[in-house]
Amino acid sequence: MNFASDNTSGAHPAILEGLAAANAGHVHSYGADPITEGVQAKIREIFEAPEARVYLVATGTAANALSCAVLTQPWGAIFCHRNAHIEEDECGAPEFYTNGSKLVLVDGPDAKMDPDLLARTIAHTGRGGIHNVQRGMVSITNSTEAGAVYSPAEVAALTDVARRFHLPVHMDGARFANALVAAGCTPAEMTWKAGVDVLSFGGTKNGCMGVEAVVIFDPKRAWEFELRRKRGGHLFSKHRFLAAQMQAYLADDLWLKTARHANEMARKLSEGISKVEGAKLIHPTDANAVFASFPRGAHKRANEAGAYYYLWPFDQSLDGPEDEPLAARLVCSWATTPEEIDAFLGHLA
Template sequence: MNFASDNTSPVPPQVLDALREANHGYAMPYGNDAIAAEVRDQIRTLFEAPEAEVFLVATGSAANALALACICPPWATVFCHRNAHIEEDECGAPEFYTGGAKMTLVEGPDVKMTPGNLDAEIAFAARGGVHNVQRGAVSITNVTEGGTVYSVDEVRALCAVARAYDLPVHMDGARFSNALVTTGATPADMTWRAGVDVLSFGGTKNGLMGVEAVVLFNPEKAWEFQLRRKRGGHLFSKHRYLSAQMQAYLTDDLWMKLATRANASAARLSAGLLRVEGAELIYPTDANMVFAKWPRAKHRAAMDGGAAYYMWPMDQSLDGPAEELISARLVCSWSTTDEDVDQFLALLGVDP
């Protein structure tokens, strides 16, 4: 009953098998291994983007920060939602890797920017010429930090605003696979066809041991990305172990199968929580994360029964009135089972 994060899940056996296979013999380092070339071809085919450049890094923060550094200069700003991952959860990594670019925070319901709010923030920026930070880039998180999902039309509308100001667009796709399962969109339709220039294509939150792909739909930035990756300490010497994970992830649609399981578990969990007296959802359950509130007494019962999840916000206490509604975030992974969900709901007094 671990709903703390999809980062807590084990690694699928297909990935471990691929690592064992890659461990035989010798391979060239620094991304020059044969598997890396195959991964590039897999991703180019998957995204219907034969000219795209693909680079692997070990963490989502590195993927986001290095990607943004290639499209936003230090004297500019990145426009993102107030609760975007790059704003809330990366300890200033984008600011660090860009050399000082700031974040301009855009409001919007359900943790999603609206085109109108984005347009207003971009229009207001750089109004003082040389005295202000300049307009730099737009970053869209899909799946959002609230577990909601931008549709292709919503992504296209935000990209249209960015294009009106000649700004590049980054997508933080740490849970990109979960967004595709929800929308039924193709990878191409959700990204470059909608106007996205660079994607952080997540793997770790969907079962991998530790690898993310940066997909540059504008190949002109490829050399700069390579230099930034090396200078930033994110070019792996024994790169084949990154490549092998991503290759297994993409083979036989494993990445989509894993995300489908996680989303289905979250839907089951969300529906069950709504059967708890007084419970309510904070955001729609679009993908594999559930944000909800229910009585404090039942949180105590769940925690005492061995359930792991985070209060949201985290500073809420289990001490206080038993019937007061307090909120939490629960995340399902590829390895979450129906039994996990039903056991958790049973602790809250919900029959399967």
């Protein structure tokens, strides 16, 4: 009963099989191997983007921070939601990689930016000319830190605002697959057709060991990305082992299957919690994360039974009245089972 994060699970068996298959013999290092080339071609095909450039890194923070660094100058603001991973969970990696950009925060429900607020925030920033940080780029997280999913139309509403100010757009897709299957659209519809310039295309949380692809739809920015990746220490020498994970992840739509499973598990969990007396969903369960509050007593029973997840925000306590509701985040992954969920729900009731 571990719902702490989708990164507490291991790797899908197919990923490990892919690594084993890739291990034979000598190949060129630093990405000049056939598996890498195959993965790049496959991602271009999946995204219907024959001009796109594709790069692999091992962590989502690297994918996001490097993407920001090629999309904005140091004096450019990065417009993102107040709860975006790049703002709250990367210890300032975007600031480091951009050499000091300022993240300018936009509000909106369910960790989704409100397009009007985005427009007003951009308009406000840089209005004082040389004295201000300039307008740099927009970063959208899909699915969001609150488990919500932007539809392609909602993405386009934000990128339209960005375009009005001539700003490029990044999508943090650490949970891109979960968003995609929830929205029921194609990868192209969710990204470049909706105005996204660069995508962090997550693999780790959805069943890989550690691999994310950065998909750069405008190839002009590619060489700078390569230099920044190397300079950041993110170019693997035995690159085939990043590529083999991604190859297995994409083969036979594994990535869509694991995401669909995780989302279904979250829906099951969400529905079950909703039936608990005193329980309430805090955000819609669009993807693979459930945000809900339910009575402290239920939390205590679940904890005692060994369930593992985060009270959200962290600073709530299990000490206190039994019927007071405490909010929590519970994340499902490719490895979550219906049995786990049933067991967990059994402890809540």
